[in-house]
């Protein structure tokens with residue numbers, strides 16, 4: 001997800017972890033192995049692969065930790081506040097986000113499940129790294145609780161409000177193949193589709 005406006009009064013409880021380079025333990029028997037993080041290609045709407053339903057992650061292993069790190073690298077490089085694996089054509093239930101103003105609170109949610117949602121709804125303007133330069137209003141729950149596994153495979157619960165609540169609902173939609181423009185009218189959606197197809201055809205820069 002991409003945020004356009006600075007958000008105030010966030011109160012998000014979550015577990016954080018530092019983003020460290022992947023360095024295998026050095027020993028006399030094995031050479032030090034450094035695996036650089038990689039920026040992944042972000043699918044652009046209306047790519048049909050964005051409508052794929054993601055499968056649960058069977059185990060949080062080194063492959064998934066690498067996916068988390070690559071998603072974070074890609075999200076930060078694109079100046080997004082959230083990114084779902086679906087958006088990089090990996091159809092497993094993994095999302096990353098960082099809605100902090102300081103951009104130093106990366107969160108990974110693996111197999112996230114909504115456990116509670118407020119009755120109160122709120123309308124906020126959303127953008128999406130898969131739908132460049134398009135922002136529109138979407139109504140969502142004002143606050144939510146989400147249970148997930150973290151990068152270490154530990155279960156945790158996140159209580160999200162404000163931008164974090166918008167972001168986690170937006171990213172969890174991606175995992176079930178839903179892009180935020182699907183909340184908009186058919187007319188608006190068609191206009192966005194036409195605009196982005198034309199842009200892709202013209203090979204313009206889109207960010």
Ligand SMILES: [Zn+2]
Pocket residue numbers: 001002127128129130170171174180
């Ligand atoms: Zn998005």
